[in-house]
Amino acid sequence: MKFNPAVSRDSGKNRKQHFNAPSHERRRIMSAPLTKELRAKHGIRSIPIRVDDEVIVMRGRHRGNTGRVIRCYRKKFVIHVDKITREKGNGSTVHIGIHPSKVRFG
Template sequence: MKFNPFVTSDRSKNRKRHFNAPSHVRRKIMSSPLSKELRQKYNVRSMPIRKDDEVQVVRGHYKGQQIGKVVQVYRKKYVIYIERVQREKANGTTVHVGIHPSKVWPGTGQW
């Protein structure tokens, strides 16, 4: 039994709300989990990622690379762009690779 009748568990409605969310709600969705030390220090599990935060990728193809600064937070696509996470296009130019904020840890710099 549900405790709150205004909260739905319908998958299609939840997907609709996720993809049609306004910018101020997307900020909250685009949070990053904190490391165990930072969790104990601040008594919070995750925090929204901002531009100029120092983060480290902990999941995916680019994990384990050095700590880099967040260059851009792209709320429309639910991704962040990190300074050192780039790839080369076919024509030779380098572009930043979008990483989901839940796959990074904030570094020791800003926090």
């Protein structure tokens, strides 16, 4: 049973709301969890990520790497960390986009 009639359970509608969200709502969606020490100190579980935050990658190929957030790309729901790059075919390096839920404040 639905408790709030104003909230839809339709997955298609939820996806549409997510991907058509305005920038101020995307900021809230792009939150990252805090470490246990920071969580105990501040009494909050996660906060929106910003440029110049120190983060630790928790999932994927780059797990365990730490770095500083250099860009929050709200349109694609990704962040770019300064030390996480890959080499393109022409030899130049580009930053790899990581979803904020896959990192932790460090």
